[in-house]
Amino acid sequence: MSAMCNEILKDFRKSCFSIIVSYQSERLISLFLPRHRFDLGDRVFIVNSHPNPLYEIALDDDVTVIEAKRNVGFAAANNIALEQYYLRSAKFVFFINPDVLLPEGWLERLHKVVMDPKNADIGVFTGPLLGYSFETDRPTGLIDSLGIFQTIIGKWYDKSQGMLVDNSKISMTAEYIPAACGALMVVRREVVEQIIQKDNQFFDESFFMYKEDIDVSIRIRKMGWKILIHPSLKAYHCRGWNSDRSTAPYWSRLISARNEIMLHLRHRWFALPYSIIKYCYVRLIEK
Numbered sequence: 202m203s204a205m206c207n208e209i210l211k212d213f214r215k216s217c218f219s220i221i222v223s224y225q226s227e228r229l230i231s232l233f234l235p236r237h238r239f240d241l242g243d244r245v246f247i248v249n250s251h252p253n254p255l256y257e258i259a260l261d262d263d264v265t266v267i268e269a270k271r272n273v274g275f276a277a278a279n280n281i282a283l284e285q286y287y288l289r290s291a292k293f294v295f296f297i298n299p300d301v302l303l304p305e306g307w308l309e310r311l312h313k314v315v316m317d318p319k320n321a322d323i324g325v326f327t328g329p330l331l332g333y334s335f336e337t338d339r340p341t342g343l344i345d346s347l348g349i350f351q352t353i354i355g356k357w358y359d360k361s362q363g364m365l366v367d368n369s370k371i372s373m374t375a376e377y378i379p380a381a382c383g384a385l386m387v388v389r390r391e392v393v394e395q396i397i398q399k400d401n402q403f404f405d406e407s408f409f410m411y412k413e414d415i416d417v418s419i420r421i422r423k424m425g426w427k428i429l430i431h432p433s434l435k436a437y438h439c440r441g442w443n444s445d446r447s448t449a450p451y452w453s454r455l456i457s458a459r460n461e462i463m464l465h466l467r468h469r470w471f472a473l474p475y476s477i478i479k480y481c482y483v484r485l486i487e488k
Contacts, residue, residue: 214243217308219241219244220279223249229335230299234260237304238261244264251269255268276407292390304435322425329432330347331436347360349379354472354475359382379418379428380418383414384438388421400420404417408464412463419464455483
């Protein structure tokens with residue numbers, strides 16, 4: 202990389218900062234943060250959404266830990282960082298889960314995408330998420346998400362989730378998507394400001410967790426911005442994938458189903474019958 206390119210990348214890095222929400226995520230943060238610290242931008246804010254203080258993590262001076270002192274949920278934890286430490290010099294905010302690993306050079310590739318003149322109307326940037334195993338510390342070979350889409354009856358799903366990684370899929374052309382997975386969202390500062398000005402918060406805290414990424418994606422698109430998934434921005438996600446819903450805790454399935462009703466009441470009336478049936482099934486049958 203030339204000296205000029207280095208300076209340009211350094212300037213771009215200064216305009217970016219990241220928010221990581223932790224809930225007993227010390228092991229993940231300790232493993233991944235040192236590997237992709239450069240690609241997270243100039244400052245990193247870790248919001249500890251747990252009663253116990255974050256511990257046993259060696260942090261740089263430009264990494265700030267915010268102690269929520271209780272489980273406030275994913276949406277509120279991100280909002281706390283935005284409210285307390287929002288940097289007016291920042292042009293891009295990275296919302297990234299502690300179980301996401303950015304490949305080396307990710308920030309440089311992001312810079313090329315966001316600086317492309319044809320992407321001036323993009324409010325949110327993301328990339329293909331590929332499965333990663335924390336236990337083996339290597340990719341699983343499965344696709345985690347190629348963006349969040351909705352079926353004709355109203356079901357939301359992660360595109361190609363659980364499928365084997367196929368080079369033809371990962372090298373797909375960039376496309377606009379209905380919603381970005383909250384595990385990795387790069388949002389323009391002006392989009393964050395517009396949403397907060399309109400709704401008094403970025404993520405809707407009434408969702409607590411689950412579907413808050415779809416909700417904010419819909420609100421962003423309603424304001425005229427687009428959401429882009431770009432193949433050069435691929436990253437790894439430790440969430441994994443399992444088609445057996447019974448392996449997920451009952452409380453998480455219930456919250457997700459309840460939030461889907463709330464989401465559709467606000468944005469997608471046509472999908473209410475599906476989400477109501479789903480909630481009843483979870484509430485009465487899956488219990």
